[in-house]
Amino acid sequence: MFRRIAPAILGLLVFAHSATAEEDHTGFNQTLDDRFQLLVGAYFADVHSSYQRVDGAIRSSREIDLEKLGLEKDETQLYLYGRIRFSKRWRLNLNYFGTDRSASEGAPFNIPLSGGTIPAGIKTRTKFKTKVYSARLGYSFVRTKRADLGAGLGLYVADLDLGIKANLNVGGGPGTNVTISQNTDVTAPLPTISVFGSYAFNDKVSIAGRAAYFTLDYDKYDGDMWDAMASIDYRAFKNLGIGAGYAYWKTDLDVDEGNDRERYEVRFKGPMLYVRAGF
Numbered sequence: 295m296f297r298r299i300a301p302a303i304l305g306l307l308v309f310a311h312s313a314t315a316e317e318d319h320t321g322f323n324q325t326l327d328d329r330f331q332l333l334v335g336a337y338f339a340d341v342h343s344s345y346q347r348v349d350g351a352i353r354s355s356r357e358i359d360l361e362k363l364g365l366e367k368d369e370t371q372l373y374l375y376g377r378i379r380f381s382k383r384w385r386l387n388l389n390y391f392g393t394d395r396s397a398s399e400g401a402p403f404n405i406p407l408s409g410g411t412i413p414a415g416i417k418t419r420t421k422f423k424t425k426v427y428s429a430r431l432g433y434s435f436v437r438t439k440r441a442d443l444g445a446g447l448g449l450y451v452a453d454l455d456l457g458i459k460a461n462l463n464v465g466g467g468p469g470t471n472v473t474i475s476q477n478t479d480v481t482a483p484l485p486t487i488s489v490f491g492s493y494a495f496n497d498k499v500s501i502a503g504r505a506a507y508f509t510l511d512y513d514k515y516d517g518d519m520w521d522a523m524a525s526i527d528y529r530a531f532k533n534l535g536i537g538a539g540y541a542y543w544k545t546d547l548d549v550d551e552g553n554d555r556e557r558y559e560v561r562f563k564g565p566m567l568y569v570r571a572g573f
Contacts, residue, residue, distance in 0.1 A: 322439035323494035328572030333375035335568025364397025392425035450484035517547035
């Protein structure tokens with residue numbers, strides 16, 4: 295899909311650049327012009343995550359909906375964003391968000407793992423940490439006193455740490471407890487291409503948006519990722535403003551570990567409130 299839409303996106307940016315008659319200006323809205331920027335926000339995320347393991351013994355195990363094992367679906371997370379402008383047109387964007395959830399309750403279904411199968415109803419301890427880091431280098435094709443429109447290349451790193459564990463009494467007496475567990479820790483590099491834009495209505499109020507995508511089939515990784523955000527800012531003071539936005543991030547990732555193949559699906563979506571400092 296991306297290979298079909300990328301030429302259209304790049305063509306639109308080139309056309310916008312050639313069609314812009316207004317010369318570059320700065321100083322109209324400081325949020326667009328800050329050389330250094332730091333955003334600290336609360337991300338009210340609706341989280342969905344699933345895990346599936348495939349090996350020679352289990353041709354295709356059940357896809358495990360981790361929220362059905364008790365992990366919280368709604369979570370307030372820390373959201374960090376930074377921007378450095380090297381010039382009027384070149385910028386570097388840095389971003390971090392993630393979740394650290396755990397739960398302990400009866401499994402609603404059988405859970406096939408590498409060490410055995412946890413039967414339905416057995417108390418199961420589940421943890422899932424997801425940390426997403428990104429660095430995106432961007433170039434503004436259009437840069438006026440009101441508008442900033444561009445594209446860039448970036449690298450996302452997704453750190454996925456999953457643990458599922460249960461203790462079973464297989465004989466009914468003491469000394470017959472068996473522990474069945476699965477622990478995986480994957481750090482996946484996700485290269486992306488992105489588009490971004492900002493528009494200032496006046497010297498206080500501006501809107502911004504971005505969208506990034508990747509599809510990857512490299513080494514042991516195979517998958518895709520979407521990242522998008524839209525926001526509105528109010529610059530209350532010279533170096534400080536507030537804002538609200540909506541963010542979406544999703545990845546489907548397969549990791550080939552030789553005889554084993556692990557599949558992850560992780561999605562975050564929801565609104566956020568933040569404070570933005572700029573200089």
